Amino acid sequence: AQTVTQSQPEMSVQEAETVTLSCTYDTSENNYYLFWYKQPPSRQMILVIRQEAYKQQNATENRFSVNFQKAAKSFSLKISDSQLGDTAMYFCAFTGNDMRFGAGTRLTVKP
Amino acid sequence: SQTIHQWPATLVQPVGSPLSLECTVEGTSNPNLYWYRQAAGRGLQLLFYSVGIGQISSEVPQNLSASRPQDRQFILSSKKLLLSDSGFYLCAHLGEGARAEAFFGQGTRLTVV
Numbered sequence: 001a002q003t004v005t006q007s008q009p010e011m012s013v014q015e016a017e018t019v020t021l022s023c024t025y026d027t028s029e030n031n032y033y034l035f036w037y038k039q040p041p042s043r044q045m046i047l048v049i050r051q052e053a054y055k056q057q058n059a060t061e062n063r064f065s066v067n068f069q070k071a072a073k074s075f076s077l078k079i080s081d082s083q084l085g086d087t088a089m090y091f092c093a094f095t096g097n098d099m100r101f102g103a104g105t106r107l108t109v110k111p
Numbered sequence: 112s113q114t115i116h117q118w119p120a121t122l123v124q125p126v127g128s129p130l131s132l133e134c135t136v137e138g139t140s141n142p143n144l145y146w147y148r149q150a151a152g153r154g155l156q157l158l159f160y161s162v163g164i165g166q167i168s169s170e171v172p173q174n175l176s177a178s179r180p181q182d183r184q185f186i187l188s189s190k191k192l193l194l195s196d197s198g199f200y201l202c203a204h205l206g207e208g209a210r211a212e213a214f215f216g217q218g219t220r221l222t223v224v
Contacts, residue, residue: 006154035212035213037213043149043199043218044215044217045201045203045213045215047212047213050212089152091154091155093213095205095213098143098145098157098160098168099143099145099157099160099203099205099213100157101147101154101155101157102154103153103154104153104154104155106152
């Protein structure tokens with residue numbers, strides 16, 4: 001079975017600075033997607049960024065970018081110019097034959 | 112467009128009572144459907160997933176069960192709730208276009224008392 005590991009339960013960053021959230025996964029599949037989701041206190045799951053495994057180029061969405069290392073099965077999220085509204089739980093997710101999530105990283109952006 | 116409906120939003124049930132949470136999807140056919148549970152401040156634990164009518168895969172042995180009576184309907188059930196069943200339950204499906212995105216229901220906050 002696929003597994004997703006987020007080794008940082010909590011992180012904090014000063015407003016306007018950059019923070020990187022780590023994620024590793026384990027799978028024997030070759031075609032899959034990786035995601036980062038944000039979950040604010042409302043519990044709504046919000047897609048932050050998506051990466052197709054067959055693409056070597058790292059995905060970027062405005063202030064959010066990923067460092068996808070397929071051989072190492074690593075998928076980290078970098079948030080640049082952190083804003084107070086970025087405070088939330090962040091989940092790394094893998095979709096292959098099923099869809100699995102990491103345990104999450106609670107990010108706090110400090111003013 | 113693809114939408115997913117989950118209800119109820121909040122539920123308080125006594126220990127030993129039955130449970131039925133329903134999830135329906137619109138705007139797609141033959142979706143892959145998932146039930147997750149999230150304990151407070153924790154990650155999403157995959158409970159069940161289904162790739163088609165009557166096809167259920169169980170990830171965690173427990174007193175919960177799932178059924179898929181129709182293509183776009185996914186039901187989470189229990190015959191007798193335990194205190195440990197309290198949590199936030201999310202239904203989800205994978206969007207079309209080669210798993211382009213996961214869509215989530217609004218979630219159900221279940222409190223077993």
